[in-house]
Amino acid sequence: MRSSKSGRRSAALTALATVSMLFAAGCSAGSLGSSEEGAGGEAGAVTITFLHGSTDTDVASAKAIIEAFHAANPNITVKDDSRPGGSDGDNLVKTRLSTGEMAEVFVYNNGSLLQAIKPEQNLVPMDDQPWVSTLDKTFVDSTKAADGKLYGGPWGTMQGGGVLYHIPTYKKLGLEIPQTWDEFMKNNEEIKKAGIDPVIQSYGETWTSQLFVLGDYHNVEAQVPDFAAQYTAGKMKYANTPAALEGFKHIQQVQEAGYFNKNYRSAELNDGIKMVAEGKGVHYPQLGGVTANIENVAPGKSNDVGFFPLPGNDPATFGLTVWPGAGLYIPKTVEGDKLDAAKKFVEFMTTQPGCDALAKGSPPTGPFLTSNCKLPSDVSQAAKDTQSYIESGKASPALEFKSPIKGPALEQICIQVGTRQVSGEKGAALYDEDVKKQAQQLGLPGWE
Amino acid sequence: MASTLGTTTTPPIAPVAPEGTTTRGRRAGPYPYWFYIPAAAIYTVLFLVPTISGWYYSFTRWDLFSSTWIGLKNYQTFFAEQALVIGLRNTLIYATMTSSLKVVIGMLLAVLLTAKIVARGYLRSVIFFPVLVSTIGVGMTFTVLMDPEKGLINKALGVIGITGPDWLVNPKIAIFSIGLVDVWQGVGLATVIFIAGIVSIPSDYYEAAEVDGATRFYSFLHITLPLARPAIATVITLSLIGGLRSFDLIWAMTGGGPGFASDTIGSVIYKQYQAGFYGLSTAGSVVLFLLVSAIIVPLTWWLNRHEVDR
Numbered sequence: 001m002r003s004s005k006s007g008r009r010s011a012a013l014t015a016l017a018t019v020s021m022l023f024a025a026g027c028s029a030g031s032l033g034s035s036e037e038g039a040g041g042e043a044g045a046v047t048i049t050f051l052h053g054s055t056d057t058d059v060a061s062a063k064a065i066i067e068a069f070h071a072a073n074p075n076i077t078v079k080d081d082s083r084p085g086g087s088d089g090d091n092l093v094k095t096r097l098s099t100g101e102m103a104e105v106f107v108y109n110n111g112s113l114l115q116a117i118k119p120e121q122n123l124v125p126m127d128d129q130p131w132v133s134t135l136d137k138t139f140v141d142s143t144k145a146a147d148g149k150l151y152g153g154p155w156g157t158m159q160g161g162g163v164l165y166h167i168p169t170y171k172k173l174g175l176e177i178p179q180t181w182d183e184f185m186k187n188n189e190e191i192k193k194a195g196i197d198p199v200i201q202s203y204g205e206t207w208t209s210q211l212f213v214l215g216d217y218h219n220v221e222a223q224v225p226d227f228a229a230q231y232t233a234g235k236m237k238y239a240n241t242p243a244a245l246e247g248f249k250h251i252q253q254v255q256e257a258g259y260f261n262k263n264y265r266s267a268e269l270n271d272g273i274k275m276v277a278e279g280k281g282v283h284y285p286q287l288g289g290v291t292a293n294i295e296n297v298a299p300g301k302s303n304d305v306g307f308f309p310l311p312g313n314d315p316a317t318f319g320l321t322v323w324p325g326a327g328l329y330i331p332k333t334v335e336g337d338k339l340d341a342a343k344k345f346v347e348f349m350t351t352q353p354g355c356d357a358l359a360k361g362s363p364p365t366g367p368f369l370t371s372n373c374k375l376p377s378d379v380s381q382a383a384k385d386t387q388s389y390i391e392s393g394k395a396s397p398a399l400e401f402k403s404p405i406k407g408p409a410l411e412q413i414c415i416q417v418g419t420r421q422v423s424g425e426k427g428a429a430l431y432d433e434d435v436k437k438q439a440q441q442l443g444l445p446g447w448e
Numbered sequence: 449m450a451s452t453l454g455t456t457t458t459p460p461i462a463p464v465a466p467e468g469t470t471t472r473g474r475r476a477g478p479y480p481y482w483f484y485i486p487a488a489a490i491y492t493v494l495f496l497v498p499t500i501s502g503w504y505y506s507f508t509r510w511d512l513f514s515s516t517w518i519g520l521k522n523y524q525t526f527f528a529e530q531a532l533v534i535g536l537r538n539t540l541i542y543a544t545m546t547s548s549l550k551v552v553i554g555m556l557l558a559v560l561l562t563a564k565i566v567a568r569g570y571l572r573s574v575i576f577f578p579v580l581v582s583t584i585g586v587g588m589t590f591t592v593l594m595d596p597e598k599g600l601i602n603k604a605l606g607v608i609g610i611t612g613p614d615w616l617v618n619p620k621i622a623i624f625s626i627g628l629v630d631v632w633q634g635v636g637l638a639t640v641i642f643i644a645g646i647v648s649i650p651s652d653y654y655e656a657a658e659v660d661g662a663t664r665f666y667s668f669l670h671i672t673l674p675l676a677r678p679a680i681a682t683v684i685t686l687s688l689i690g691g692l693r694s695f696d697l698i699w700a701m702t703g704g705g706p707g708f709a710s711d712t713i714g715s716v717i718y719k720q721y722q723a724g725f726y727g728l729s730t731a732g733s734v735v736l737f738l739l740v741s742a743i744i745v746p747l748t749w750w751l752n753r754h755e756v757d758r
Contacts (some may be wrong), residue, residue, distance in 0.1 A: 121513065173541065416707030443509075
């Protein structure tokens with residue numbers, strides 16, 4: 001019945017489709033004219049734009065960084081710009097790159113999402129920069145393109161994907177950090193007996209559902225060391241590799257045991273953080289990075305939340321799945337003075353003043369990506385836990401940093417399993433189908 | 449809306465001039481044909497070109513940088529998707545449900561609001577008001593209201609001792625919950641169209657029926673309903689098209705979830721576009737276009753077939 005409204009929407013979509021198709025039909029990005037702002041007044045003065053994420057912590061960090069950078073480089077003016085996260089952000093980045101409208105410096109994921117924006121075609125390589133040797137190896141590996149060149153500078157800190165837990169409850173019930181999945185389920189049983197929700201899920205914010213699968217990758221690789229390569233080649237699948245299937249099965253087990261919080265279908269990320277920080281739930285499988293927000297939703301509780309990896313079957317290989325930060329990139333369309341200024345900005349983020357400014361806006365959730373930067377002394381408990389696993393070598397990067405393919409519907413499929421619409425096995429099979437589309441879109445061999 | 453209505457009646461092109469008239473065909477209308485050029489140019493650029501290039505791109509795998517011809521593979525993949533099977537079913541359920549509820553409730557409201565009742569003008573505005581509100585705003589508001597634990601609706605039901613359903617988070621009923629909100633928002637437009645249809649029926653018929661001793665109900669059944677037929681046809685067509693293309697409300701309320709339980713074809717296409725599967729989502733749009741045409745064209749013909757001899 002909303003015909004007039006839908007009509008307008010479809011007209012807008014049509015126009016959008018025309019525009020994108022015209023671009024796809026062969027205009028090279030450079031021919032569209034660069035966005036030169038007539039700021040060439042004073043000699044030596046350059047203006048560049050810095051595009052970053054739009055969460056509260058991102059914005060606060062960017063402000064602090066720009067301020068510190070201006071103090072160190074009075075000739076360069078940095079304009080502040082933010083973009084949405086998730087798939088909307090992905091589309092915005094792709095569109096701006098293909099139309100030559102991208103900011104001079106921008107923050108974006110490394111790993112599989114970086115491959116999707118075709119770094120070889122669109123970004124400036126950074127192998128020749130002086131700071132490259134100070135970088136963390138997992139970061140370098142996940143910020144390289146297929147041609148072996150490094151395309152980004154470091155942004156943010158590392159974070160783990162594992163289980164946030166409520167330390168006071170663990171002390172009260174006399175529980176130990178579980179080294180295997182069975183121990184984890186036993187702990188859950190104890191917690192349930194004590195009348196507390198053992199496992200928190202927050203399907204109201206769909207992306208939060210994926211950690212059982214994504215955070216289990218360290219365990220997959222411990223059992224099948226070449227899984228990433230075989231998986232990229234289309235030879236191994238989640239459904240027919242028992243080690244990889246575990247993650248999906250775990251969701252089903254926890255659900256069937258009745259360990260989820262009552263409102264798991266409608267709760268959102270901040271509800272989950274609040275629950276684990278206040279002890280209303282005890283385990284929250286999540287990215288360690290979300291602990292940066294504890295002070296906002298449950299002030300004073302930062303040190304009540306600890307962090308441990310998702311346990312597998314073998315206590316000997318117990319370890320953490322790691323997300324090695326994000327990258328800071330310069331598009332190929334940037335030239336001359338602006339390119340120099342942009343490179344200076346990227347370099348600034350490999351120095352202690354840059355890292356300190358970043359930490360001012362978003363509390364670190366793990367070690368920095370360059371050996372030039374040291375963590376402040378007052379980091380949260382979860383960040384300390386993360387760092388200890390990384391320093392003792394009990395950590396490996398998530399699958400999305402070892403393989404260019406990650407299916408877009410994993411979050412919905414995890415929710416299907418978690419709400420008993422399908423079994424864990426069926427979920428894994430559905431995810432394999434989803435991944436196939438991504439592999440075909442990227443034109444990988446072995447997937448037709 | 450006028451443009452949508454235009455498609456259901458005869459196209460605004462003059463009839464072909466009978467044989468023997470001048471070759472210029474001026475008798476068809478007072479204006480020369482080249483007056484159509486500006487409109488035709490805009491229509492071609494904004495509608496025909498994208499439609500035809502859309503058909504072409506649905507046979508390719510493309511990203512913003514390049515495209516490869518892959519034949520029918522996109523269609524194969526699209527029809528093999530689990531979300532599509534759910535989406536297709538949901539689309540049909542949603543379209544039928546919202547459209548029939550709008551017709552029934554809209555007609556009842558229209559009869560009520562054409563009767564001589566107190567505050568009629570005010571009530572008409574109240575019924576129409578939700579149509580003016582942004583769909584996304586409506587969706588976000590109702591998502592909060594329908595929260596099973598904290599939402600106002602279930603709290604209110606709790607006060608009178610009813611345990612409310614878990615509206616949007618239960619995969620089995622999510623699509624119906626969204627449908628109810630759609631009806632709440634869209635029934636005002638149906639009512640207005642019905643009111644226009646009923647008001648245009650000459651009062652002589654009712655007076656004559658009254659003289660013959662017909663009851664109110666009998667008058668409604670045998671005078672109002674048949675003579676409001678064009679209005680009913682319009683409402684069915686518009687609401688069915690709207691339901692088949694439904695996307696914005698669903699996206700604002702559940703994003704197609706939980707899992708894929710409330711996906712419709714529209715949301716499946718959008719998610720594929722978001723994921724960067726541009727070829728696949730273009731193929732999906734072509735499928736949606738064909739589906740809507742396959743349902744609406746025969747339906748429109750059937751609903752309008754008696755219009756001439758009325």
